[in-house]
Amino acid sequence: MRQNKQWTGWGATGQQAQQHYLVEPRYLAGGGDLRHVTAYLRASGWKDKSKTGGPIVFDSPDKSVRIGYDPFTQPGGWTVSGKQTTHQDAWHATFGRQTPVEIVAGITDALCKERKAHAPNVWEPLQQQGWETERGQHFTARSPDGDAFVRFHQSSPGQAHWWAGARNEHGRVWEAMFTPTTPMHLVQAFSTALADPQPVLRPLGHIPPSQRIRTTSVSVLPSQLSAWQQARITAARAATWARHSFATNRARSSPGARPYATSDGRRR
Numbered sequence: 001m002r003q004n005k006q007w008t009g010w011g012a013t014g015q016q017a018q019q020h021y022l023v024e025p026r027y028l029a030g031g032g033d034l035r036h037v038t039a040y041l042r043a044s045g046w047k048d049k050s051k052t053g054g055p056i057v058f059d060s061p062d063k064s065v066r067i068g069y070d071p072f073t074q075p076g077g078w079t080v081s082g083k084q085t086t087h088q089d090a091w092h093a094t095f096g097r098q099t100p101v102e103i104v105a106g107i108t109d110a111l112c113k114e115r116k117a118h119a120p121n122v123w124e125p126l127q128q129q130g131w132e133t134e135r136g137q138h139f140t141a142r143s144p145d146g147d148a149f150v151r152f153h154q155s156s157p158g159q160a161h162w163w164a165g166a167r168n169e170h171g172r173v174w175e176a177m178f179t180p181t182t183p184m185h186l187v188q189a190f191s192t193a194l195a196d197p198q199p200v201l202r203p204l205g206h207i208p209p210s211q212r213i214r215t216t217s218v219s220v221l222p223s224q225l226s227a228w229q230q231a232r233i234t235a236a237r238a239a240t241w242a243r244h245s246f247a248t249n250r251a252r253s254s255p256g257a258r259p260y261a262t263s264d265g266r267r268r
Contacts (some may be wrong), residue, residue: 017219021207024199027148027166028173030102030208032200035262037108039229041067043236044112049260065111071097077174078104080111082183090179093190096174098208102200106193107186112130120184125192126150131229144194147212162187164194168210210264225256 023029034056041058042048046067048056055070068079078095082088095104123133126141131140131150138153150167154207155161162182165175199216207215 014068015221015223017221019204020218020220021115021202021204022199022216022218023202023207024197024214025101025143025145025147026100026196026198026200027194028168028208028210028213029100029102029200029202030206031098032103034205035229036101036232037067037069037105040105040109040112040236043233045238053116061109067108067111080107088183091181091183092179093177093182093186094098095176099174099176100200102196103190106189106191110186110189112236114243115183115185120188122150122152122188122191125188126195129195129197131195145212148194150194164190168208168212170210172210173208194209 019218038048038056038058039125045061046058047061049059051057055068055072059065063083063252065080065082068081069094070076070079076094077097077099080093080095082091084090092245093107123141126135130144131141133139138151138154141150142148143216147168148164150164153161160180163176166173176190178190199214201218207213
């Protein structure tokens with residue numbers, strides 16, 4: 001319980017049940033297994049540019065977005081960067097090393113999917129889960145326990161800064177920042193994952209030393225962990241196939257009008 005390690009494996013290969021914990025709130029659960037993010041990207045057709053023993057690097061199929069994880073630098077953690085395109089300015093988002101992978105996946109999964117038609121609302125998922133909002137120097141939403149926040153400040157037109165984070169009794173655990181040009185549907189995807197009340201799974205020895213978290217002990221077979229991981233990969237592959245199939249059929253029905261994906265995930 002005193003350890004605070006980055007989880008990098010799904011368990012041993014045998015069929016002996018292993019002790020894991022369901023941890024809540026999720027924003028204090030620690031980093032988690034990096035493959036929760038990377039396996040989904042790979043199954044969605046992203047190119048793995050990582051080098052053995054080096055940082056993790058993935059490029060989107062159209063090379064407009066790069067996702068990286070670097071544990072070797074300070075403060076280290078996740079970076080998500082979008083290049084400037086015809087329809088989107090360059091943008092950048094960072095997440096501290098101890099940001100739970102399930103929360104990081106909110107934005108990385110969204111980059112692999114079609115953008116929804118409705119206008120994004122960053123605050124809605126938070127308010128639905130009972131987060132309180134306050135207006136001061138910044139507009140802030142706080143979790144019911146006060147240990148996580150999302151903050152917005154517009155210093156001038158076109159300069160809307162978003163940042164978020166979580167803390168326990170020992171201080172700040174992680175922080176996330178988004179440049180003003182970050183597509184709003186991605187910030188909403190992040191806030192949705194952040195406010196999700198569902199606990200996340202962590203193995204024995206990877207529970208942060210905090211009195212602010214609640215844990216439920218569960219016994220899990222390695223085959224169960226593999227099945228859960230595979231279900232996520234299968235869902236990513238199915239969504240990617242459906243998206244490509246739609247694009248192909250649309251191109252065939254509209255000669256000379258070839259759809260392409262923009263950096264914010266929309267097809268034009």
